[in-house]
Amino acid sequence: MTLEERKAEARKEAFALRKAAFDTRPPGAAGHLSSVLAGFRGVPLSGYMPIRTEINPLSAMAEAAAHGPVGVPVITAAGQPLTFALWEPECEMQDGAFGAQIPADLVFFEPEIVIVPLVAFTRTGGRLGYGGGFYDRTLEGLRRKRPTLAIGFAFSAQEAESLPLEATDQPLDMIVTQDGVFQIS
Template identity: 70%
Template sequence: MSDLDAAKKAARVAAFARRAAAHAAARPGQAGHLSSVLAGHRGVPVSGYMAMRSEIDPLPAMEEAAAHGPVCVPVIVAKGLPLKFARWEPGCAMVEGPFGARVPEVIDYIEPEILIVPLVAFSRRGGRLGYGGGFYDRTLELLRGKRPTLAVGFAYGAQEDPEVPLEVTDQPLDLIVTEAEVITPGG
């Protein structure tokens, strides 16, 4: 295991513990700032995610965004490939997809221009530590090669880590939204 891999593993363990504690203490309204950010992009295709375990839940913001434009959720096609995105609507039938992520029962692929990105840890400089599969990094690189694509990290403030270990392939976040604030890296 390389030094960088070991640093990422240690950072994930610490961040998962901080996230679990924040999740246990969470109150309603955690997605309020995310809704405000998305309100400035009405009608633009946005990808959210179905929260798993102790992830902060973007569902209220996704439901609001769906009233103004297309919303989708990620679909893992295969290990090592970029994500695809299936159209999602509030109340649509969902099934378990690969890796346990819930996806719409009826798959209608669309391509988002804004991605609400789950994460394990983030830095105020826009660094993101994910789960280690590289799905979002590959996906953001692909989408950003086609058009401007906004990556919005969504996390509890407790997931902040000033020294997120990064690789050259790690795609930066354009914004980080927590339950308490909106962070513009470098801003």
């Protein structure tokens, strides 16, 4: 089985686990994320607008926006890194690529913290995404310029013992779930 076939199989299994976690999610799932972000008040960060069965970071993003710039990713083209547009709670939104909402008024900036959605993760910082490589390209570019903290945000049910990863897959620095925080050394 090729690496891509192994990734496709891992994604299929992880999507099922994520959906089950989403369907039974408790209220306040972003509580630990809020606590983590409180330690970085004012640092430019990007969250994401949740789609499908992704865990929802919006309450933590809204709290962070009271103290500094918060944005969301914008897909400009396949094969390109993400750009980030400033976001505020209640700002006017429009449809972006893949069904994710983006601000109607696109004011771009570069975050120093990126909250990363995912399909599956390992406690060693491995991340399986949707397969487009957007976050891998983006984190690689941001990290070339300055230290950039990548925080994976997921349901604890999305944890995997191991994942089929390749050299271009950017590691996470921390994983936050509804149950707690995993700091990657």
